[in-house]
Amino acid sequence: MYDILIVGGGTAGLTAALYARRAGRSVLVLEGGGFGGQITASPLVENYPGIPSISGMAFADALTGQALDLGADAELERVAAARRTGDGFVLTAGGRSFSGRALVLATGAKHRKLGLSGEERLVGNGVSYCAACDGAFFAGEDVAVAGGGDSALQAALFLSKRCGRVYLVHRREEFRGEPCHVAALKKRENITLCLSRQVTALEGADSLTGVELTAAGGVRERLPVTGLFVAVGQEPDNRVFAELAELDAAGYVRAGEDCRTSTPGVFAAGDCRTKELRQLTTAAADGAQAAAAACGWLDQAGL
Numbered sequence: 001m002y003d004i005l006i007v008g009g010g011t012a013g014l015t016a017a018l019y020a021r022r023a024g025r026s027v028l029v030l031e032g033g034g035f036g037g038q039i040t041a042s043p044l045v046e047n048y049p050g051i052p053s054i055s056g057m058a059f060a061d062a063l064t065g066q067a068l069d070l071g072a073d074a075e076l077e078r079v080a081a082a083r084r085t086g087d088g089f090v091l092t093a094g095g096r097s098f099s100g101r102a103l104v105l106a107t108g109a110k111h112r113k114l115g116l117s118g119e120e121r122l123v124g125n126g127v128s129y130c131a132a133c134d135g136a137f138f139a140g141e142d143v144a145v146a147g148g149g150d151s152a153l154q155a156a157l158f159l160s161k162r163c164g165r166v167y168l169v170h171r172r173e174e175f176r177g178e179p180c181h182v183a184a185l186k187k188r189e190n191i192t193l194c195l196s197r198q199v200t201a202l203e204g205a206d207s208l209t210g211v212e213l214t215a216a217g218g219v220r221e222r223l224p225v226t227g228l229f230v231a232v233g234q235e236p237d238n239r240v241f242a243e244l245a246e247l248d249a250a251g252y253v254r255a256g257e258d259c260r261t262s263t264p265g266v267f268a269a270g271d272c273r274t275k276e277l278r279q280l281t282t283a284a285a286d287g288a289q290a291a292a293a294a295c296g297w298l299d300q301a302g303l
């Protein structure tokens with residue numbers, strides 16, 4: 001019986017593990033993909049305070065090592081089922097069961113992809129899912145943003161302050177984002193709206209050299225851009241935990257800045273919870289907060 005079970009070995013889960021270990025609690029981290037989480041896909045991180053520049057893999061390795069060195073146990077298994085018991089929680093992963101008194105959900109989220117040929121190969125070499133993370137790498141260059149919701153509008157506005165021309169490509173005539181964002185981007189001279197069009201192909205062997213757009217009527221055109229920011233939403237996957245913690249309409253775990261969920265003893269940290277900004281800093285902050293809240297909850301229960 002562990003004091004704290006943590007689902008997800010990304011920045012939030014590993015930070016929770018190191019805070020819980022430093023508080024003297026026994027911890028098991030269950031990770032279904034690879035330790036480090038999403039950031040391992042990023043070649044360069046330049047916005048983590050105190051670390052001017054580091055690869056996502058090096059960041060993930062350092063954080064994983066730090067949590068393990070502090071004595072966190074870890075299993076490379078995906079949690080397939082979760083239930084509450086009389087004295088805590090039981091997780092099923094890889095055909096085994098793991099018990100703990102408190103539970104931290106740190107399952108992250110995945111950026112939706114366009115599903116185009118070459119998309120995965122060009123991540124970090126022109127294709128990005130995060131303007132706040134990668135926008136600075138495209139200073140002065142022409143880029144495209146794909147999407148029509150608030151995240152796409154905000155990405156276009158953010159990039160227009162740094163890049164040359166920003167093409168905002170949206171498959172409909174109307175945006176789904178907030179009217180104030182739509183009004184703001186119509187005023188930016190270096191934003192070109194490409195409405196009723198979709199990105200249908202990516203060009204470039206080693207790095208992006210352009211994108212193909214196809215209009216609703218089938219007419220094709222080429223945009224000579226070196227960056228494509230895909231902002232068509234994120235997908236959390238918390239269905240396994242839906243009986244344990246309330247989810248919002250989009251599937252994120254409902255929890256505030258205190259990381260407490262609707263169930264006592266269950267906490268949510270990082271990209272998997274309802275929040276505005278999904279970044280390493282906010283994931284790390286949540287991990288610390290969730291661990292502190294879980295330790296406090298165990299203390300109060302006399303466990």
Ligand SMILES: Cc1cc2nc3c(=O)[nH]c(=O)nc-3n(C[C@H](O)[C@H](O)[C@H](O)COP(=O)(O)OP(=O)(O)OC[C@H]3O[C@@H](n4cnc5c(N)ncnc54)[C@H](O)[C@@H]3O)c2cc1C
Nearest residue numbers: 008010011012032033037038042079108133270271279280
């Ligand atoms: C390409 C890319 C570049 C980025 N660049 C930056 C950047 O430069 N700066 C920045 O601040 N942010 C950046 N981000 C965002 C940042 O990576 C995330 O905000 C951060 O990783 C969130 O951490 P997390 O721990 O909440 O989630 P994640 O990193 O997504 O980790 C969650 C983990 O949980 C695991 N998991 C999920 N379900 C289960 C289950 N049922 N059982 C077991 N394990 C499970 C997943 O496998 C995953 O490893 C980038 C993201 C991407 C994709």
